[in-house]
Amino acid sequence: METEKYSAFLDESLYINKLSNGLTCYIIPKRKYAEKQAVICVNCGSLDERLEIGDETAEIPDGAAHFLEHKLFENETNHIFNSFMKLGASVNAYTTFSSTAYYFNCFDGFDENLRLLLNFTSNPWITDENVEKEKGIICQEINMYRDNPFWRVYFNLLDAMYEKCPVRKNIAGSVESVMSIDKDILLKCFKGFYYPGNMALICAGDFDGESSRQSVYAAAETLRDDRAAGALKRAHGLEPETVNRVKTEERMSVSRPMFNIGFKEKVTDETNIALRIVSAKILMDVLAGESSDFFRDLYEDEKADGPFGFEYLSGEGYGASVLSNSCDNPDDAVERIINEIQNLKLNGVNEDRFELIRTKHLGRFARSFNSIDAITNGAVDLFSKSIDFFNILRAYDECSAEMINDRLRGMDNYSVSIARP
């Protein structure tokens, strides 16, 4: 049954409908927008290392979810790009730690494009030959990222923070793991993960009135739920609370030392993930954002080349706040960040400053609804965490300076990753 959530603050609606085949549909209407986008999102990503179907257990090689994403783009006769192109649409996909998302953008003929999307994501055409052919392409994709120092510093950090949790591994796998992937394992993954109960359909654009939403639901109802649902288990229980290694360094072809510092959190099942996301973003900005005294001093003393990059990494069973920058002597910068955290722990966060930063983030969250891509990307990420935009909105209301102080007290476990020229 369809339910509508509406926010007067955002002036946006979200329609949610869990269909009888198990598929969850989200529709976000954007009046006057020319473009429409639909995404099929599958809870299948690089975190999935094992698959259990009935009594059978299969170990999944690193990079299999991403490999499968590539392979679904081919059918018996051509590349799926061509089929969408003929309908005047463009199509693409991406794989993250926790999901695989396939999407198209179009201006007209939405229904026909939607049928095509539903069709190609449920009918794999995987052969020994086309699996072999794809390996060369994927290895080039992996090598492309290997030459990206920002990417490498980040994944070195994840590897330092985590010992067991597969979030420490590259999403596309390694050249070795990709070479070991075959048709059978890809088909097993498909069978185990790609069933409507493990998927969502997310649509954004000018869906004018109920009839256009009903036709989305009708098309999505045709997905058959006849696959053996895997008892999907992501093995997180074993991850220790402390970091794997405190420091990791690598020499790279960079002009200046770059560094990431990541604060690993203890995450329990009861932790409210929306509140974790919102409070982490506010915390990092309060700590080292451009309006902080701390950042000004660091910048003046040439311990930060520019504004910090902030990222909050989160999912089922893991969470970490990551700050990134570059400077001559990253060890000094790290030491000052740690001191500033101690300082904030002692004195507490200034209430006015917290409120200013909270309002700033809320304003930016609202503005993200300007962009159809930002809306659907956000929805995919939130679906993998079993929440939606309204949980985020509520978290902005609930978040308080006291919560930030609380979180600061837990920031003891950190790793540092450095790239040196």
Place this chain on the structure above:
Amino acid sequence: MRVKTLSDGVNVHVYPTDKFKSVSAAILIRRPISRRAATVTALSPQILRRGSRKHDTFININRKIESLFGATFDARVVKKGEQQIIQFFTEFSKSHDRENVTFECLEFLNDMAFDPLVENGAFLERYARREKENLRLTIEGLVNNKTEYAKQRCIEIMCSKEPFGVRGDGYAEDLDDITSKNAYEYYLSLIKRAEIDFVVIGDVDAEKIFSAINGLFPIERDGAKLDETEVNDADEGLTKEITENMGLTQGKICAGFRTAPSDENYYGLLVANEIYGGQNSRLFNVVREKHSLCYYINTVSYRSKGIILLQSGVDAGNFDKALELSLAELENLTKNGVSDEELENAKNIIDKMYLGVKDSPGYLMDFYVSQFMMGDSDGLDEAISKIENVSKRDAERAFANLRLDAVYKLS
């Protein structure tokens, strides 16, 4: 888009729409790019963004914009075609107090651009020193992004005698000669002579914006022109090739093609570029799908120069093979032409790209800035109809005119 001229070379462009949750506003200070002034031009916005007379520190600037419901602010330099543009940008949420907030944001932007923090007839020494250092890091940091670096090197090799080959971020070796005083004096003369554009996109009343900016804009223009004329279109008629080694896992290749410099067949070139190196192009299907040599291969066209750049990441051992396949495909297109289906698909993709521009304040800004820079008064709908009118012959003519000018390989 509504346009009003404030004075010679100073224009206000307003695109009223209630579709977005935000209002975007920019001030652009544009000049022909030149080797001599590139570095000091690039440095200016970095110093200016540190503080104005009214908002004199990072902290005061950021607290000001945070108080405007999380508005964003940025000042930077961009190179577009053969122009170097200093760009001040803000985006802020629509709110109940819309008119006041809009005015406050415009006033803030105007302060940042035209009312700098000055002491003894110079930029603040402390800011200038730190920002010179920072610009040096930015210039040296180009090497951190290998794809971008390869592109920049290819353009440099190709256009070594043309303004298009000048780097938008400037040159580290120029920095020693720049002082807080000569940088300030340069900036003062620049804002009296450069083309200046105000652009506002969002839920605003154009007349009110015109009159607000008219009241804010403080600069007395001196009517003189910037004195830069450099050699243009130094096509040497030969193919230059350079290989450099950086110990990469994956090699980068960048090839530059020239076509007739005239703008007359621009839309034909756009369609030809899409067929050759666009989303589902000849290159994608041959070099990636058929030969599994790469993950990405694409081409981009530069309107103001009639240049196309091809970029790909391949194993260094496959450089020659990838290039041969790419050139063979170009020859194939020149000799055998394009199919009806290819033409229609390519036109369709470009049409949709233009349609998508209407859904994004950022793309709208970019599109209209390109248009007025090129002196092209067409709006989006006119551009779309011109794409629809591109014939097979137009696309084929563009292919026939393409000539390989430079190849840069990074391994």
